[in-house]
Amino acid sequence: MSDTSSPIDQTAAMLNEPVLVVKDLKTHFAVAAGSVKAVDGVSFSINRGRTLGIVGESGSGKTVLARSIMGLNVASNATTTGSVLYRGRELVGTPPKEMKELWGSEMAMVFQDPMTSLNPVVKVGRQLTEHMRAHLDYSKTEARHSAIELLRSVRIPEPEARFDNYPHEMSGGMRQRVCIAIALACGPMVLFADEPTTALDVTVQHQILNLMAQQQRDRHMTMILVTHDLGVVAGRADEIAVMYAGKVVEKAPTGPLFTNMRHPYTEALFRSIPKTSQAAHTRLAAIAGRPPDLIEPPQGCKFSPRCPYAQERCRDEEPELQIATDPGHAFACHFPVGTEENRRAYESNLAAGLPQTLAVAGRMQATEEVTG
Ligand code: SF4
Numbered sequence: 001m002s003d004t005s006s007p008i009d010q011t012a013a014m015l016n017e018p019v020l021v022v023k024d025l026k027t028h029f030a031v032a033a034g035s036v037k038a039v040d041g042v043s044f045s046i047n048r049g050r051t052l053g054i055v056g057e058s059g060s061g062k063t064v065l066a067r068s069i070m071g072l073n074v075a076s077n078a079t080t081t082g083s084v085l086y087r088g089r090e091l092v093g094t095p096p097k098e099m100k101e102l103w104g105s106e107m108a109m110v111f112q113d114p115m116t117s118l119n120p121v122v123k124v125g126r127q128l129t130e131h132m133r134a135h136l137d138y139s140k141t142e143a144r145h146s147a148i149e150l151l152r153s154v155r156i157p158e159p160e161a162r163f164d165n166y167p168h169e170m171s172g173g174m175r176q177r178v179c180i181a182i183a184l185a186c187g188p189m190v191l192f193a194d195e196p197t198t199a200l201d202v203t204v205q206h207q208i209l210n211l212m213a214q215q216q217r218d219r220h221m222t223m224i225l226v227t228h229d230l231g232v233v234a235g236r237a238d239e240i241a242v243m244y245a246g247k248v249v250e251k252a253p254t255g256p257l258f259t260n261m262r263h264p265y266t267e268a269l270f271r272s273i274p275k276t277s278q279a280a281h282t283r284l285a286a287i288a289g290r291p292p293d294l295i296e297p298p299q300g301c302k303f304s305p306r307c308p309y310a311q312e313r314c315r316d317e318e319p320e321l322q323i324a325t326d327p328g329h330a331f332a333c334h335f336p337v338g339t340e341e342n343r344r345a346y347e348s349n350l351a352a353g354l355p356q357t358l359a360v361a362g363r364m365q366a367t368e369e370v371t372g
Contacts, residue, residue, distance in 0.1 A: 021045040025082035027068045034295040038064040040246035051223040053233030056243035059291040071099040108183035112195040114175035118167040125163030135186040173204035194226045245302035252329035262336040309345040
């Protein structure tokens with residue numbers, strides 16, 4: 001029977017299609033001292049055309065998570081379990097040879113440092129056309145024409161001339177645009193961007209993020225934006241998952257996460273965003289302590305050694321992800337931010353003279369700064 005639905009209905013149905021469904025994904029690395037639980041039971045799903053921001057400090061597991069979904073953790077000491085369904089197809093356990101068919105044409109990744117992603121001794125045009133010809137049935141002339149159009153679409157000036165440049169003849173921003181062009185070359189359904197702007201200055205950072213957002217809208221791509229910086233995902237991601245010690249500790253649509261954060265680690269990340277209203281030479285807020293040892297993490301809540309609200313219960317019992325009252329919002333904390341229990345926990349720690357690393361008063365100010 002022919003499909004009689006309107007193009008608008010078809011587009012709406014397409015955008016409701018879950019592209020990735022991740023369930024209880026774990027990636028552990030066997031090392032001499034034990035097992036590093038880099039990703040430890042992550043679940044989420046994301047629809048076509050949506051953007052998920054994955055946020056956390058270095059060592060929180062966000063990059064390993066993205067690489068695990070794409071099947072890029074091929075180290076012999078890595079073990080990935082759980083499930084990653086890509087448009088209904090199970091990827092966990094799929095041999096690398098079969099995964100290679102998906103890389104570029106179905107899923108692509110933009111890495112942090114364009115200088116190490118590009119081959120320094122091959123002209124950028126050839127790097128683009130080789131990638132296209134490996135996945136698409138293009139002649140040399142067709143590939144050249146498409147590559148130049150792609151360079152133009154990512155706003156490389158004079159793309160015909162730049163086609164013959166080596167990476168070192170371009171600026172950092174331009175090189176990252178080339179990496180984006182390579183990632184987009186075969187029309188992937190899912191684009192992973194792992195700290196895509198960390199190596200760039202702030203103005204170029206905005207241009208690159210805007211460019212990726214525009215390309216995503218034009219192509220109805222799903223994007224997973226991995227960053228340590230909550231400011232990068234503010235206003236760009238539809239949803240945010242905050243990771244700590246290999247787990248998602250809070251997940252919510254972007255608006256509610258910024259206005260009604262519940263996990264103390266999310267609050268601490270907010271506070272560490274530099275504020276334009278701060279006087280010059282004001283000391284930047286940092287999260288005290290260090291991310292936990294992932295071989296022998298602390299008992300109970302993994303954030304408890306750094307949390308200003310930690311109580312005995314936190315050190316005994318690991319909190320499960322629980323659903324908040326607002327739709328799509330979940331968090332893993334016994335004394336969530338904004339509750340009476342949280343206020344009492346803070347005051348009892350203060351009275352006990354324990355070092356306080358966060359101030360509740362800083363929360364709303366940080367929220368306003370980020371959400372504008
Ligand atoms: Fe963890 Fe307790 Fe702090 Fe919540 S209040 S983050 S459960 S230590």
